[in-house]
Amino acid sequence: xxxxxxxxxxxxxxxxxxxxxxxxxxxxxxxxxxxxxxxxxxxxxxxxxxxxxxxxxxxxxxxxxxxxxxxxxxxxxxxxxxxxxxxxxxxxxxxxxxxxxxxxxxxxxxxxxxxxxxxxxxxxxxxxxxxxxxxxxxxxxxxxxxxxxxxxxxxxxxxxxxxxxxxxxxxxxxxxxxxxxxxxxxxxxxxxxxxxxxxxxxxxxxxxxxxxxxxxxxxxxxxxxxxxxxxxxxxxxxxxxxxxxxxxxxxxxxxxxxxxxxxxxxxxxxxxxxxxxxxxxxxxxxxxxxxxxxxxxxxxxxxxxxxxxxxxxxxxxxxxxxxxxxxxxxxxxxxxxxxxxxxxxxxxxxxxxxxxxxxxxxxxxxxxxxxxxxxxxxxxxxxxxxxxxxxxxxxxxxxxxxxxxxxxxxxxxxxxxxxxxxxxxxxxxxxxxxxxxxxxxxxxxxxxxxxxxxxxxxxxxxxxxx
RNA sequence: GCCCCCAUCGUCUAGUGGACUAGGAUACUGGCCUCUCACGCCAGAGACACGGGUUCGAAUCCCGUUGGGGGCGCCA
Numbered sequence: 417x418x419x420x421x422x423x424x425x426x427x428x429x430x431x432x433x434x435x436x437x438x439x440x441x442x443x444x445x446x447x448x449x450x451x452x453x454x455x456x457x458x459x460x461x462x463x464x465x466x467x468x469x470x471x472x473x474x475x476x477x478x479x480x481x482x483x484x485x486x487x488x489x490x491x492x493x494x495x496x497x498x499x500x501x502x503x504x505x506x507x508x509x510x511x512x513x514x515x516x517x518x519x520x521x522x523x524x525x526x527x528x529x530x531x532x533x534x535x536x537x538x539x540x541x542x543x544x545x546x547x548x549x550x551x552x553x554x555x556x557x558x559x560x561x562x563x564x565x566x567x568x569x570x571x572x573x574x575x576x577x578x579x580x581x582x583x584x585x586x587x588x589x590x591x592x593x594x595x596x597x598x599x600x601x602x603x604x605x606x607x608x609x610x611x612x613x614x615x616x617x618x619x620x621x622x623x624x625x626x627x628x629x630x631x632x633x634x635x636x637x638x639x640x641x642x643x644x645x646x647x648x649x650x651x652x653x654x655x656x657x658x659x660x661x662x663x664x665x666x667x668x669x670x671x672x673x674x675x676x677x678x679x680x681x682x683x684x685x686x687x688x689x690x691x692x693x694x695x696x697x698x699x700x701x702x703x704x705x706x707x708x709x710x711x712x713x714x715x716x717x718x719x720x721x722x723x724x725x726x727x728x729x730x731x732x733x734x735x736x737x738x739x740x741x742x743x744x745x746x747x748x749x750x751x752x753x754x755x756x757x758x759x760x761x762x763x764x765x766x767x768x769x770x771x772x773x774x775x776x777x778x779x780x781x782x783x784x785x786x787x788x789x790x791x792x793x794x795x796x797x798x799x800x801x802x803x804x805x806x807x808x809x810x811x812x813x814x815x816x817x818x819x820x821x822x823x824x825x826x827x828x829x830x831x832x833x834x835x836x837x838x839x840x841x842x843x844x845x846x847x848x849x850x851x852x853x854x855x856x857x858x859x860x861x862x863x864x865x866x867x868x869x870x871x872x873x874x875x876x877x878x879x880x881x882x
Numbered sequence: 883g884c885c886c887c888c889a890u891c892g893u894c895u896a897g898u899g900g901a902c903u904a905g906g907a908u909a910c911u912g913g914c915c916u917c918u919c920a921c922g923c924c925a926g927a928g929a930c931a932c933g934g935g936u937u938c939g940a941a942u943c944c945c946g947u948u949g950g951g952g953g954c955g956c957c958a
Binding site for chain 1: 883884885886887888889892893894895896905906907908909916917918919920921922950951952953954955956957958
């Protein structure tokens with residue numbers, strides 16, 4: 417087998433969503449696995465609905481996911497001459513014919529057939545009229561009337577369609593543009609696509625495309641129809657859940673690698689392994705391990721994967737992604753080491769980068785604001801002597817977690833005040849909150865200066881309460 | 883209506899005729915750890931859609947039923 421070439425052909429009529437992203441991913445992984453080529457092509461022949469805005473957002477989403485393409489992006493609207501050339505050829509060879517039936521008439525006939533319990537099909541009125549091109553005329557393929565069309569699917573084997581199920585579908589519209597069925601075939605032939613990996617909603621399109629390949633005398637690529645991604649409710653993806661743009665997941669604080677990992681596991685498995693780096697996916701991805709049944713999108717599991725990758729990714733890499741969520745702060749005031757240490761303390765506690773940014777707030781602000789409930793409960797008069805003492809003792813203490821813990825345990829024992837109460841009071845003083853990373857880690861990262869200053873401020877705050 | 887695809891815990895999946903007392907992940911419940919919250923660790927509950935075959939033996943092969951999904955556009 418020669419070089420493997422796959423493609424991802426979105427139509428820019430909407431944002432890239434989970435389903436599309438997974439199709440792109442599978443094509444990309446397959447190409448990478450075989451050291452082949454991955455082509456990006458926009459199917460924008462629907463001029464009404466195609467928008468530049470969507471082209472831009474799809475490109476951005478693919479880049480964010482890291483699904484780089486080796487060729488393209490191509491645009492079908494820039495290849496119209498090509499389709500015309502092939503259409504002309506089919507017409508001249510008598511494999512396609514012009515049809516003058518009006519949309520309205522066809523519409524009526526279809527309704528009629530549906531009513532009689534038949535499959536709505538074109539009745540071939542113009543098939544033998546020998547019409548030439550003309551205003552308002554479409555070009556139809558002359559489909560075989562008997563026999564069967566066999567789709568060889570890489571995942572499920574032969575799928576047989578009786579010729580009676582198909583009709584003389586349109587390949588060129590009356591405005592001279594190609595229909596989807598025609599444009600894909602021409603593109604896949606001319607781009608040398610060897611493997612078409614797409615959603616199984618395309619299974620019933622495949623025999624139509626095979627008819628075109630046959631008429632053209634071209635060898636069709638291999639087809640692999642992957643199961644669809646359904647919403648959590650088992651219905652088709654809709655805006656409410658997964659049909660959200662991939663870019664919305666970026667906004668929500670997801671790591672691209674987490675999304676990739678989750679998406680790969682949706683319909684594909686590799687023994688009992690759950691977590692894969694992108695490199696591992698490329699190495700291990702094969703079509704044989706793809707499932708055949710539709711998979712539901714589970715936001716909870718995606719979130720769990722994101723949490724996993726946040727806590728298992730190098731702090732520097734996390735920081736790169738996190739910066740996007742830290743725009744409100746002037747990060748130049750802090751050293752990279754400070755930020756990295758801060759991240760280390762919050763990474764096991766953040767399921768998203770948004771949560772992480774939120775949790776890191778106290779590391780980045782000049783002054784913390786106390787949560788009302790926490791302050792009321794822990795910043796109480798009785799604790800003042802302890803706080804005062806900590807301020808003094810801290811000056812002499814080494815900033816090591818073990819030593820700090822030892823110190824606070826002794827302090828608790830000595831004064832008879834539960835460690836919990838001491839810790840919570842200082843926690844509120846340092847972070848403003850009752851929930852935070854471990855106290856000793858925080859002290860170490862913040863540094864003596866900030867810690868002492870914040871505890872002093874808390875003492876003042878308590879004294880002012882009276 | 884017609885055609886096509888699919889069917890293991892709630893969800894994602896492992897499983898390719900005997901190693902299945904059906905494994906893992908996630909979510910859920912209980913416990914441990916503990917300065918809070920997480921993380922981590924331990925334990926628990928939870929599935930082969932149903933009915934017929936084939937076979938010494940079926941989650942696994944065949945048929946049917948049911949259920950879910952998709953297609954039947956001058957959309958892609």
